[in-house]
Amino acid sequence: MIGVTITGVSGRMGQMLARAVAQDARCELVGATALPDHEWIGRRLRDVLPDSASDVVVGAEAVDAIANADVVIDFTAPEATREHATLCAQAGAAHVIGTTGLDADDLEHLTRCAVHTTIVRAGNFSLGVNLLTVLTRKVAEALGDDFDIEIVEMHHRHKVDAPSGTALMLGEAAAEGRGVALDDMRESGRDGMTGERQRGAIGFAALRGGDVVGEHQAIFAGTGERITLGHIASDRMLFARGAVAAAVWARDQAAGEYDMVDVLGLS
Ligand SMILES: NC(=O)C1=CN([C@@H]2O[C@H](COP(=O)(O)OP(=O)(O)OC[C@H]3O[C@@H](n4cnc5c(N)ncnc54)[C@H](OP(=O)(O)O)[C@@H]3O)[C@@H](O)[C@H]2O)C=CC1
Numbered sequence: 001m002i003g004v005t006i007t008g009v010s011g012r013m014g015q016m017l018a019r020a021v022a023q024d025a026r027c028e029l030v031g032a033t034a035l036p037d038h039e040w041i042g043r044r045l046r047d048v049l050p051d052s053a054s055d056v057v058v059g060a061e062a063v064d065a066i067a068n069a070d071v072v073i074d075f076t077a078p079e080a081t082r083e084h085a086t087l088c089a090q091a092g093a094a095h096v097i098g099t100t101g102l103d104a105d106d107l108e109h110l111t112r113c114a115v116h117t118t119i120v121r122a123g124n125f126s127l128g129v130n131l132l133t134v135l136t137r138k139v140a141e142a143l144g145d146d147f148d149i150e151i152v153e154m155h156h157r158h159k160v161d162a163p164s165g166t167a168l169m170l171g172e173a174a175a176e177g178r179g180v181a182l183d184d185m186r187e188s189g190r191d192g193m194t195g196e197r198q199r200g201a202i203g204f205a206a207l208r209g210g211d212v213v214g215e216h217q218a219i220f221a222g223t224g225e226r227i228t229l230g231h232i233a234s235d236r237m238l239f240a241r242g243a244v245a246a247a248v249w250a251r252d253q254a255a256g257e258y259d260m261v262d263v264l265g266l267s
């Protein structure tokens with residue numbers, strides 16, 4: 001049995017993760033955290049989450065919840081994920097990270113932690129999006145910069161980071177296919193007299209509204225033709241099940257950094 005701790009269990013994804021862990025016979029929930037002032041603190045999950053039968057008590061101290069875990073599944077916020085990574089490295093727990101909006105400094109911190117433990121990080125844990133990244137890389141490689149690449153995403157009104165982690169995965173895949181660095185080619189947030197599009201740029205556009213779970217397109221716009229690769233997520237359980245599959249996979253891996261393409265064997 002794999003002992004799983006869920007950080008941020010009260011969040012949109014945290015609640016889905018609690019359900020997905022309960023549905024997987026290989027896993028057992030051994031810990032759950034929320035922020036100190038949250039009303040769930042000190043209460044059993046079964047008493048706060050309608051379809052849960054878990055006796056795990058929601059705690060505010062990540063260090064305690066992580067100490068008992070084989071794997072920690074973490075869909076929270078960048079600052080929290082940094083702290084959780086340190087604690088996982090100290091405790092030797094594998095760390096499955098879905099949190100997006102991490103900056104270069106956060107990513108360097110994760111690389112340091114991955115010397116001591118296994119980290120699986122993905123901006124999107126669905127099979128479909130990870131397949132889409134592979135296709136995007138291949139199409140970018142085949143077409144060259146006669147085709148302009150634009151990544152378009154739409155999410156619910158509560159999302160706090162842009163572009164989405166998935167959009168950045170798709171941008172990275174396109175840049176890799178073209179043999180360039182995304183940071184040199186990235187173009188976001190056009191507004192006003194922007195001038196003509198730079199040849200070879202990889203553009204990002206982020207839409208926000210309503211309860212959209214997650215929609216992404218990688219558009220290759222040429223002269224007289226346009227190729228569009230896309231993915232629509234309509235249920236967050238998709239990401240939660242993917243993260244639980246990653247947790248099961250992570251338990252048997254050596255320390256290091258991995259992604260969902262590794263878990264799914266798509267590379
Ligand atoms: N990789 C993937 O497949 C997916 C990634 N995501 C990403 O996951 C993250 C969370 O998304 P979502 O669930 O929608 O957001 P929510 O805001 O609903 O959930 C985040 C939760 O984390 C809690 N939290 C923040 N800091 C801490 C901490 N230090 N300790 C414990 N809990 C903490 C928040 O508490 P409080 O509410 O009290 O502030 C909140 O409950 C985002 O970065 C999102 O982009 C989302 C879906 C799929």
Ligand SMILES: O=C(O)C1=N[C@H](C(=O)O)C[C@H](O)C1
Binds near residue numbers: 100164166
């Ligand atoms: O915040 C979300 O909701 C989602 N975040 C991830 C992202 O940033 O790409 C994955 C998914 O699209 C939902």
